[in-house]
Amino acid sequence: MHHLNKLDTKMALLEVKDLKVRVEEREILHGLTLTVNEGEIHAIMGPNGSGKSTLSHVIAGKPGYEVTDGQILFRGEDLLEMAPNERAAKGVFLAFQYPVEIPGVSTMNFLRTALNAQRKARGESEYSTPDFLKKVREVSKSLNIPQDMLKRGVNVGFSGGEKKRNEVLQMALFEPSLCILDEMDSGLDIDALRIAADGVNALHSPKRAMVVITHYQRLLNYIVPDIVHVMSKGRVVKSGGKELALELEASGYAQFEDAA
Amino acid sequence: MNVAVAKTGNGRAVSDLFASAEGRLPGSPSVIAARREAFETYERLGLPHRRIEEWKYTDLRALVGEVLPLAAAPDAAALKRAADAVKAHAIAGARKLVLVDGVFAADLSDVKALASEAGFRTLRETLEKDAGLLKTAATDAVIALNAAMATDGVVLDIADGAQLSAPIQIIHIATAASASAFTRSQVAIGKGARATIIESFVAAGASAYQVNDAVILSVGDEADVAHIRLMDDSPDAVNITSQFVTVGANTKLNFFNMTTGAAVSRLQGFITLAGEGSELSVNGVNLLQKTEHGDTTLVVDHAVPNCVSREVFRAVIDDRAHSVFQGRIIVRPDAQKTDGKMMIRALLLSDEAEADNKPELEIFADDVSCGHGATAGALDDSLLFYLKARGLPEKQAQALLIQAFVGEAIEQIADDDLREHVIGIAERWLERRQ
Numbered sequence: 093m094h095h096l097n098k099l100d101t102k103m104a105l106l107e108v109k110d111l112k113v114r115v116e117e118r119e120i121l122h123g124l125t126l127t128v129n130e131g132e133i134h135a136i137m138g139p140n141g142s143g144k145s146t147l148s149h150v151i152a153g154k155p156g157y158e159v160t161d162g163q164i165l166f167r168g169e170d171l172l173e174m175a176p177n178e179r180a181a182k183g184v185f186l187a188f189q190y191p192v193e194i195p196g197v198s199t200m201n202f203l204r205t206a207l208n209a210q211r212k213a214r215g216e217s218e219y220s221t222p223d224f225l226k227k228v229r230e231v232s233k234s235l236n237i238p239q240d241m242l243k244r245g246v247n248v249g250f251s252g253g254e255k256k257r258n259e260v261l262q263m264a265l266f267e268p269s270l271c272i273l274d275e276m277d278s279g280l281d282i283d284a285l286r287i288a289a290d291g292v293n294a295l296h297s298p299k300r301a302m303v304v305i306t307h308y309q310r311l312l313n314y315i316v317p318d319i320v321h322v323m324s325k326g327r328v329v330k331s332g333g334k335e336l337a338l339e340l341e342a343s344g345y346a347q348f349e350d351a352a
Numbered sequence: 353m354n355v356a357v358a359k360t361g362n363g364r365a366v367s368d369l370f371a372s373a374e375g376r377l378p379g380s381p382s383v384i385a386a387r388r389e390a391f392e393t394y395e396r397l398g399l400p401h402r403r404i405e406e407w408k409y410t411d412l413r414a415l416v417g418e419v420l421p422l423a424a425a426p427d428a429a430a431l432k433r434a435a436d437a438v439k440a441h442a443i444a445g446a447r448k449l450v451l452v453d454g455v456f457a458a459d460l461s462d463v464k465a466l467a468s469e470a471g472f473r474t475l476r477e478t479l480e481k482d483a484g485l486l487k488t489a490a491t492d493a494v495i496a497l498n499a500a501m502a503t504d505g506v507v508l509d510i511a512d513g514a515q516l517s518a519p520i521q522i523i524h525i526a527t528a529a530s531a532s533a534f535t536r537s538q539v540a541i542g543k544g545a546r547a548t549i550i551e552s553f554v555a556a557g558a559s560a561y562q563v564n565d566a567v568i569l570s571v572g573d574e575a576d577v578a579h580i581r582l583m584d585d586s587p588d589a590v591n592i593t594s595q596f597v598t599v600g601a602n603t604k605l606n607f608f609n610m611t612t613g614a615a616v617s618r619l620q621g622f623i624t625l626a627g628e629g630s631e632l633s634v635n636g637v638n639l640l641q642k643t644e645h646g647d648t649t650l651v652v653d654h655a656v657p658n659c660v661s662r663e664v665f666r667a668v669i670d671d672r673a674h675s676v677f678q679g680r681i682i683v684r685p686d687a688q689k690t691d692g693k694m695m696i697r698a699l700l701l702s703d704e705a706e707a708d709n710k711p712e713l714e715i716f717a718d719d720v721s722c723g724h725g726a727t728a729g730a731l732d733d734s735l736l737f738y739l740k741a742r743g744l745p746e747k748q749a750q751a752l753l754i755q756a757f758v759g760e761a762i763e764q765i766a767d768d769d770l771r772e773h774v775i776g777i778a779e780r781w782l783e784r785r786q
Contacts, residue, residue, distance in 0.1 A: 152741050155733070180743035192738045196756025202742075205752060210743035245756075262742065 102129035111162035122326040131298040138323030139345040148274045152186035181213035185268035187259040189275040194246035253284030260291035277311040289314030309341040324348040373422040379479040386483035391500035397493035409676040410647040423453040423531035430527040437556035444769040446521040454503040454533030471509030505537035512542035519548035526558040536566040543572040555586035562590040573600040585613035601627025610637040618647040625659040635761040636665040640673035647676035654687040663694040669705035680712040690720040698728040
């Protein structure tokens with residue numbers, strides 16, 4: 093990035109500028125700035141309550157958050173002006189920390205409805221049922237997801253690992269350009285974590301950026317970041333290479349709590 | 353007090369109506385006498401209003417005001433429109449019996465195909481002999497009015513042991529605007545028989561019409577019956593239906609009702625479990641929008657021991673619509689080991705939507721398991737956000753969750769073609785709110 097060679101300049105995908113966010117009357121983010129370029133993997137680490145999940149929710153457009161200052165640009169467009177579904181169609185994908193269960197809506201029907209809604213919003217042709225089935229079979233096979241899971245209600249009765257794999261499946265199917273993984277490791281044992289992380293790694297590409305939000309360093313053994321940010325009290329207080337995560341693992345977050 | 357009220361406007365209007373309709377009502381002289389008697393009962397009571405406990409939430413005087421004149425018998429043009437409606441609303445594989453503006457339409461029905469499996473007559477034919485079918489166990493003003501005015505209906509006799517190879521679909525079609533149709537049907541299902549009976553209510557170009565239907569259903573011992581009612585009348589119509597159901601021993605009766613039409617509707621069911629060891633399942637779905645008013649009132653009477661009844665009633669209420677569910681479970685003194693449960697679930701899609709639920713248990717036996725529950729709420733915000741975050745626009749996300757809510761009831765319909773048909777009606781309702 094320090095080369096000024098034009099060919100080497102990456103396109104800024106996500107630009108969060110001096111973002112201030114309130115929930116009810118309390119300010120959670122106090123002027124957060126973050127730039128993610130195409131193809132990069134960023135890790136956002138921080139203690140509980142530092143505002144990591146708030147950031148992911150505001151990027152995805154979850155209601156209940158009030159942006160009082162700053163902006164979020166996605167490929168230069170104002171993301172905050174878009175409804176959540178418009179953001180999804182533009183290529184923003186939030187992998188939920190706790191994916192919800194939707195009884196009565198089969199995973200297959202959900203996937204097809206969502207994919208076609210995104211394509212329609214982009215002015216692309218909708219998938220016919222046979223074409224969709226072909227695509228979903230291909231993708232689920234590559235991620236070792238059993239067909240049986242697709243027939244069940246969305247996440248209904250899924251284990252923690254299955255829910256996260258379902259998120260990865262959607263990521264593969266919708267082909268977003270920005271994936272935000274919110275505490276993907278929560279509730280997973282090591283085996284489930286490895287399977288989910290393998291899925292994420294398989295989807296990483298020079299055009300697709302990943303933002304990995306995590307409290308613990310262990311996820312970063314499986315998904316290796318280009319840049320690590322430390323969040324504390326609603327701000328990014330330090331950014332660095334992947335070695336920063338190891339440093340945090342050794343010395344904890346306490347040093348940054350004071351810095352903030 | 354009721355008498356005084358009944359003598360005002362409403363009673364007089366119907367009185368004129370009866371006088372003008374009398375010459376067209378089928379029946380022997382004794383039947384006509386029975387009609388006149390029923391009509392006098394109606395005149396004495398007048399249209400039900402909110403001071404009558406059973407009609408507290410559905411005040412027909414306020415909601416409907418007057419009973420419209422009897423529809424003329426359908427002419428060739430009306431029958432042509434009805435034929436198109438039959439094509440649109442017939443369920444694949446079902447045998448059709450079609451009533452157009454309250455008159456049986458033989459040319460649109462599958463009488464021949466049905467003949468090998470069930471006895472069939474029209475109400476009109478039956479009334480040439482006696483007035484038996486005009487009498488019911490319970491009565492009130494709208495039932496009495498139906499007895500007085502019923503022009504036709506289907507009378508089905510399914511023999512002991514008969515295993516129907518196809519569902520029977522009774523299709524009520526309205527082609528006449530601003531007129532009333534009065535129908536009354538009887539379905540008698542023999543011992544050990546297996547049958548699926550579907551009733552559909554639809555419009556063929558008609559608006560602002562009124563339907564008053566009555567059904568007398570008896571289910572013999574060890575029979576296995578699915579009874580499906582799909583009321584998809586025009587959004588400005590009125591549909592008042594009364595059903596009288598008697599269930600024998602060791603039977604299975606699954607009743608499914610879905611209301612997707614009519615400005616004002618009431619389905620009142622009186623179900624008596626008269627034989628031991630029977631299982632009754634009732635699934636009701638009200639899909640209401642705009643200012644629609646949909647009332648389901650069910651009385652399940654456990655007259656004998658060892659029966660199970662399960663009622664699940666779902667309502668999706670949008671805009672300023674109003675859903676009413678009144679469910680009464682009666683357990684008679686002898687009806688020990690009764691297992692009766694009732695559940696009401698309302699999904700309110702707008703701040704002005706209204707649901708009135710009145711569950712009642714009247715238990716006179718001491719060794720029973722009975723209960724009722726009710727929930728009401730909006731769509732779950734966390735589910736809506738998940739769907740929107742995956743690209744679904746608000747209305748589409750809502751539609752998917754509404755389909756899931758209603759789907760739990762529809763999934764219990766075993767017949768594939770029938771289930772698809774019902775899903776199609778629910779989807780069209782959802783499209784109307786887009």
